[in-house]
Structure formats: C-alpha cells, structure tokens
Amino acid sequence: MKIVRTVADLQKHVEAAKQAGKQVGFVPTMGALHKGHLSLVKQAVEATDYVVASVFVNPNQFNNSKDLESYPRNLDRDAEMLQSANCELLFSPDVKEVYPEEDTRQFNFGDLESVMEGRFRPGHFNGVAQVVSRLFDMVKPQKAFFGLKDFQQLAIIRAMVKQLNLSVEIIPCEIIREEDGLAMSSRNTLLNVNQRKNAPLIAHTLFESCKFAPELRINELKSKVVTQINQSDELEVEYFEIVDGNTLQAIDNWSDSDYIVGCIAVFAGEVRLIDNVTYKNTDHEY
The missing domain is CATH 3.30.1300.10 (Pantoate-beta-alanine ligase, C-terminal domain)
Structure with a gap:
C-alpha cells in the first residue's frame, strides 16, 4: 500500500489506475480505524479494482473545539489496518492540502439537515459536505462507501452528490457491532x-x-x-x-x-x- 500526502501524488496514482482500466473505490475516514471501517474497505475491494482510503480529521465538521481536540488519532496503526484489508492507496493530507483557502461554501439541504444531528450540531453537515465534496473532486472515484451507522450523514451525502451533479455512486454499508452489540465507533x-x-x-x-x-x-x-x-x-x-x-x-x-x-x-x-x-x-x- 502506498501512502501519499499531497493531491498531486494522489491524482498521479489514481490516474494511472484509471489508465489501466481499473474502477476506483473510495473510503473516506477520519482515522482511528476499527473493524467497521475495514468492512467498508473490504466491500470496496470486492466491488472495485483499486481502493483509495483517506484519513483526515476535518476541522470544519466539529462545532465543539474540545471534540476536535480529543478525537483519537493514530496514523501508523490506521495504515497497518488498511494494508491488512488490501487497500492500495492511503491519502493522508494536512489541513492546508485540503483547504489551501478557507471553504466558504454554504450548502442547503433543507429539512434533511434541520433535524436530529443537524439540530444538535449546527454547521456539522455543511462541514461534512465541504470535505466530502473536496475529497470526491480530488480522488474522482466511481464508487464511494459509507456506513449506515451515520444514517443522516449518508442522506446528506447523497443529496450533495445530486446537488453538485457528481458522477460517483454512493454505496451504503451495514453497521458493524462489537460482540455485545455496541455500534463500532x-x-x-x-x-x-x-x-x-x-x-x-x-x-x-x-x-x-x-x-x-x-x-x-x-x-x-x-x-x-x-x-x-x-x-x-x-x-x-x-x-x-x-x-x-x-x-x-x-x-x-x-x-x-x-x-x-x-x-x-x-x-x-x-x-x-x-x-x-x-x-x-x-x-x-x-
């Protein structure tokens, strides 16, 4: 598995895969990976020919600075886990690489974002839409894989893809749980x-x-x-x-x-x- 940190290196490898006739699957993550993430990667491996995963803790989707600071990070372990799941490329950019300039876009998801997570975490889904749309533009995958645990996020991403007329298929993946039932997170x-x-x-x-x-x-x-x-x-x-x-x-x-x-x-x-x-x-x- 290759690890890249810049958009230029990312796109060089992805373009080479596409030139070889490979279909690109993408699993965006914020790291601190567990078996739930790996299940997404494994489904991507089964459904596509070349799997890219990203590890990026997106500051724009945290409306609580303490939550951002405490979010677990362990890139070395994440890389080992992704390699074990046959991921071919890990994209791990810094904030300036993803946001060379401030992203001021404001998305409007209507009633989808006014309830539940959107109600209690104002601005969260706008940050999600910003980063996922940027990652989609960088990777340009044919398919992207998201867990159903983040049910509302999945609906938001589907709406964003439709709004921006992106040519990526969103693949929902089942919730993976610990042996005692707790949803993996x-x-x-x-x-x-x-x-x-x-x-x-x-x-x-x-x-x-x-x-x-x-x-x-x-x-x-x-x-x-x-x-x-x-x-x-x-x-x-x-x-x-x-x-x-x-x-x-x-x-x-x-x-x-x-x-x-x-x-x-x-x-x-x-x-x-x-x-x-x-x-x-x-x-x-x-």
Whole structure:
C-alpha cells in the first residue's frame, strides 16, 4: 500500500489506475480505524479494482473545539489496518492540502439537515459536505462507501452528490457491532470502564424496541426507549427520533411510511454515541 500526502501524488496514482482500466473505490475516514471501517474497505475491494482510503480529521465538521481536540488519532496503526484489508492507496493530507483557502461554501439541504444531528450540531453537515465534496473532486472515484451507522450523514451525502451533479455512486454499508452489540465507533476508545460497560444498553434497547413497534404508538415507543436508556447512571439520551428513512422527518403513525428508522444520540459522560435501527422497509417489517 502506498501512502501519499499531497493531491498531486494522489491524482498521479489514481490516474494511472484509471489508465489501466481499473474502477476506483473510495473510503473516506477520519482515522482511528476499527473493524467497521475495514468492512467498508473490504466491500470496496470486492466491488472495485483499486481502493483509495483517506484519513483526515476535518476541522470544519466539529462545532465543539474540545471534540476536535480529543478525537483519537493514530496514523501508523490506521495504515497497518488498511494494508491488512488490501487497500492500495492511503491519502493522508494536512489541513492546508485540503483547504489551501478557507471553504466558504454554504450548502442547503433543507429539512434533511434541520433535524436530529443537524439540530444538535449546527454547521456539522455543511462541514461534512465541504470535505466530502473536496475529497470526491480530488480522488474522482466511481464508487464511494459509507456506513449506515451515520444514517443522516449518508442522506446528506447523497443529496450533495445530486446537488453538485457528481458522477460517483454512493454505496451504503451495514453497521458493524462489537460482540455485545455496541455500534463500532472511533469514539468508543474514549469511554471509561463503566461507560463502556453500560454503552451496549443503547443497541439492546433499540433491538428490543423492534418487538413492540407494531403494538405501541410512536410516542409511546419513543418514551419507552428513552426511559430505559436513561435508567443507566452512565447514559443520557440527547434525542431519539422515529423518522421516514428517506426524508428523515418524524412520523406520527406506523402507517405513515414504508421505510421507518429509529435514530438515537446518547451521551456517555462527554462521549457522544449514535446508533439506529430499521423498524420497517418495503422488504421487511419490524
């Protein structure tokens, strides 16, 4: 696996791969890699011929400076993990390489960004759109792979691709979990022992709620989930919304949509964890 730090070197290798007739897959990350990231890389390896991964902690998507400072970083370990997953090129730029000038673009994603993460993290998705669009322009992949754990982010990126008329196919990838159910996240490494012990309650509660989805009203189920998680002294729900999986708008009844997803954000101390569960889609219900 080659490691490059400049756009010029990146594009030299990518262009050579394309000239050789290879289809380019791309996995953008902020590093601190885990098995969830590697599952994206492995899917990219299976679906394309030449896989590029990026490691870049994007300052523009952090609305909390402490969160940016505490975000875990370990490039050497990340590189080893990517090589083990048969990634062919790692792009690890510094901030000036990605933003030689300040990116002042303002995206408008309408209702997609006014709820859930967008409501509690103002400016976050504009920063995501800025960096992902820049990376897409640098790499110019045919396919890009994103995890479904960041459910709202996936919707935003799809909307951005449509707005900018980019020729890249967005491939959603399933949530990868620890053995105890906790959704894999780079932030999990920041949990103390008691927080880590209690964190699986988030996933367990979401999975259990699927059993009650047909029986309880939406508001009743939301209340049940929040109450159960908040019973832990280590956890506090920031939001739990049951939404249409396409529009991300809250629904009032189970009959309001053919695609229903429950999205949650929970604080374990100062560590913020997100997860989601699908209650209903056109192929499978509850």
